[in-house]
Amino acid sequence: xxxxxxxxxxxxxxxxxxxxxxxxxxxxxxxxxxxxxxxxxxxxxxxxxxxxxxxxxxxxxxxxxxxxxxxxxxxxxxxxxxxxxxxxxxxxxxxxxxxxxxxxxxxxxxxxxxxxxxxxxxxxxxxxxxxxxxxxxxxxxxxxxxxxxxxxxxxxxxxxxxxxxxxxxxxxxxxxxxxxxxxxxxxxxxxxxxxxxxxxxxxxxxxxxxxxxxxxxxxxxxxxxxxxxxxxxxxxxxxxxxxxxxxxxxxxxxxxxxxxxxxxxxxxxxxxxxxxxxxxxxxxxxxxxxxxxxxxxxxxxxxxxxxxxxxxxxxxxxxxxx
Amino acid sequence: xxxxxxxxxxxxxxxxxxxxxxxxxxxxxxxxxxxxxxxxxxxxxxxxxxxxxxxxxxxxxxxxxxxxxxxxxxxxxxxxxxxxxxxxxxxxxxxxxxxxxxxxxxxxxxxxxxxxxxxxxxxxxxxxxxxxxxxxxxxxxxxxxxxxxxxxxxxxxxxxxxxxxxxxxxxxxxxxxxxxxxxxxxxxxxxxxxxxxxxxxxxxxxxxxxxxxxxxxxxxxxxxxxxxxxxxxxxxxxxxxxxxxxxxxxxxxxxxxxxxxxxxxxxxxxxxxxxxxxxxxxxxxxxx
Numbered sequence: 001x002x003x004x005x006x007x008x009x010x011x012x013x014x015x016x017x018x019x020x021x022x023x024x025x026x027x028x029x030x031x032x033x034x035x036x037x038x039x040x041x042x043x044x045x046x047x048x049x050x051x052x053x054x055x056x057x058x059x060x061x062x063x064x065x066x067x068x069x070x071x072x073x074x075x076x077x078x079x080x081x082x083x084x085x086x087x088x089x090x091x092x093x094x095x096x097x098x099x100x101x102x103x104x105x106x107x108x109x110x111x112x113x114x115x116x117x118x119x120x121x122x123x124x125x126x127x128x129x130x131x132x133x134x135x136x137x138x139x140x141x142x143x144x145x146x147x148x149x150x151x152x153x154x155x156x157x158x159x160x161x162x163x164x165x166x167x168x169x170x171x172x173x174x175x176x177x178x179x180x181x182x183x184x185x186x187x188x189x190x191x192x193x194x195x196x197x198x199x200x201x202x203x204x205x206x207x208x209x210x211x212x213x214x215x216x217x218x219x220x221x222x223x224x225x226x227x228x229x230x231x232x233x234x235x236x237x238x239x240x241x242x243x244x245x246x247x248x249x250x251x252x253x254x255x256x257x258x259x260x261x262x263x264x265x266x267x268x269x270x271x272x273x274x275x276x277x278x279x280x281x282x283x284x285x286x287x288x289x290x291x292x293x294x295x296x297x298x299x300x301x302x303x304x305x306x307x308x309x310x311x312x313x314x315x316x317x318x319x320x321x322x
Numbered sequence: 323x324x325x326x327x328x329x330x331x332x333x334x335x336x337x338x339x340x341x342x343x344x345x346x347x348x349x350x351x352x353x354x355x356x357x358x359x360x361x362x363x364x365x366x367x368x369x370x371x372x373x374x375x376x377x378x379x380x381x382x383x384x385x386x387x388x389x390x391x392x393x394x395x396x397x398x399x400x401x402x403x404x405x406x407x408x409x410x411x412x413x414x415x416x417x418x419x420x421x422x423x424x425x426x427x428x429x430x431x432x433x434x435x436x437x438x439x440x441x442x443x444x445x446x447x448x449x450x451x452x453x454x455x456x457x458x459x460x461x462x463x464x465x466x467x468x469x470x471x472x473x474x475x476x477x478x479x480x481x482x483x484x485x486x487x488x489x490x491x492x493x494x495x496x497x498x499x500x501x502x503x504x505x506x507x508x509x510x511x512x513x514x515x516x517x518x519x520x521x522x523x524x525x526x527x528x529x530x531x532x533x534x535x536x537x538x539x540x541x542x543x544x545x546x547x548x549x550x551x552x553x554x555x556x557x558x559x560x561x562x563x564x565x566x567x568x569x570x571x572x573x574x575x576x577x578x579x580x581x582x583x584x585x586x587x588x589x590x591x592x593x594x595x596x597x598x599x600x601x602x603x604x605x606x607x608x609x610x
């Protein structure tokens with residue numbers, strides 16, 4: 001190894017070139033060297049990716065406090081039973097679900113429509129595609145602060161606009177439905193364009209012959225959309241539903257910054273599980289309980305994704321049976 | 323209404339290429355673009371007004387003269403200068419490190435044969451489905467143990483782990499790097515390291531650029547982990563924005579000025595390289 005290092009190009013030191021002579025040493029290096037290319041990633045991945053993922057389950061069975069993370073006291077399922085007995089856990093679970101539906105469904109439907117339009121031939125198409133992605137460039141923090149201002153009760157632009165068409169001002173921070181709509185709006189605004197581009201990519205991989213055949217059969221644009229585009233996009237749609245579901249389950253920054261409190265409003269009316277986790281862990285210092293919440297979130301995702309996959313499979317089987 | 327069918331000789335024309343947008347489609351798209359852009363415009367308006375202006379009915383809809391004054395107030399209240407520098411440092415290191423680690427690993431997965439390749443790739447890709455929050459508590463305990471709380475490496479090192487990046491580079495190299503090229507180089511006696519630096523990297527460069535862009539934006543905008551791992555004395559821009567919105571400051575125009583400062587750098591990147599970002603997302607989606 002030390003012999004080889006002298007003539008190595010500026011490469012990761014372990015991948016240094018062996019002398020170019022055939023032989024068992026070189027062959028041995030051939031079998032080992034691929035791991036040298038994986039080493040930087042997998043070292044970090046093991047330490048900061050995999051280990052924490054697995055260790056969470058362990059932590060969730062202990063009492064661990066933020067100030068003394070070294071002292072762990074066995075609690076068994078105590079953290080989980082405490083959760084089930086906490087009314088705010090159920091509030092957060094319900095909020096996560098309603099905000100998830102409120103943000104994901106309109107977002108994906110609008111993205112689908114936008115993608116269809118962005119797929120048309122027109123001037124400035126690239127510009128339009130880039131422009132709808134613009135919100136993706138902002139951060140959760142920036143977007144939420146701007147929307148919190150727009151949704152202000154007394155001087156917010158949204159209420160002003162509503163006033164122009166004769167609707168009374170809405171208390172976007174304190175109403176349960178209103179605050180959840182406000183949170184969802186931020187999510188919808190940031191992600192619709194992104195999903196539209198993913199749908200657009202999916203649409204472009206649908207073979208043109210299908211459309212030509214449909215057009216020859218006299219299908220209108222509308223029918224083409226429903227009978228060619230939508231079925232062709234099914235895997236893409238499943239992909240976005242899964243990704244958005246995972247995203248919605250973890251919502252954190254939007255509810256935290258709508259008015260800056262970690263309880264998600266006075267009566268926790270828009271506290272999500274992600275924010276509840278943060279409140280328990282870094283507000284009340286219960287890291288063990290926060291780990292239990294993380295596992296509940298994970299199980300929720302597994303169930304939701306499994307459900308999606310099941311529905312998708314059943315639908316495609318039905319399709320195949322026709 | 324029948325669709326226009328273009329002659330087949332235009333090549334592999336794609337779905338919808340055959341359709342021209344009508345006035346309705348144009349209108350809807352323009353409205354969508356306005357919705358996308360309006361909050362940015364509003365940030366500029368609110369950041370350049372006094373707080374009193376923002377409390378007027380009807381509200382001001384055009385930019386005002388107070389931008390500089392509000393910027394100064396932000397610099398005073400949240401040390402946004404330091405936050406910008408920290409964000410640049412964090413996002414820059416994460417981008418360089420991620421692109422390098424992921425290209426190395428992506429190359430190995432795409433073109434080298436070794437035992438456990440399939441299993442390792444499956445584990446890597448599998449973790450993409452697991453929410454990062456699941457690992458946050460042990461990660462915090464880990465950096466607490468290492469004494470890294472409130473230090474930038476607590477954000478940088480975990481940021482270098484990108485399963486998506488490995489997968490993205492693998493897909494890129496599977497498609498754009500011909501096996502024959504590697505074989506030829508091997509026959510000429512080149513080592514794998516040599517092949518990596520003089521053949522793989524030049525070919526991978528466009529993919530690396532796209533991954534770098536996406537990584538930079540994600541790192542710059544990351545919120546949850548920096549909020550957990552850092553504090554007001556060593557903030558990234560997002561942590562500083564949280565302070566602004568978190569009740570220390572009640573001046574709306576100052577909050578908006580801070581938001582503007584924190585968003586400008588990434589908007590600049592987006593303005594210059596938006597096309598590549600769009601391409602990268604669409605490419606990643608098809609392959610994912």
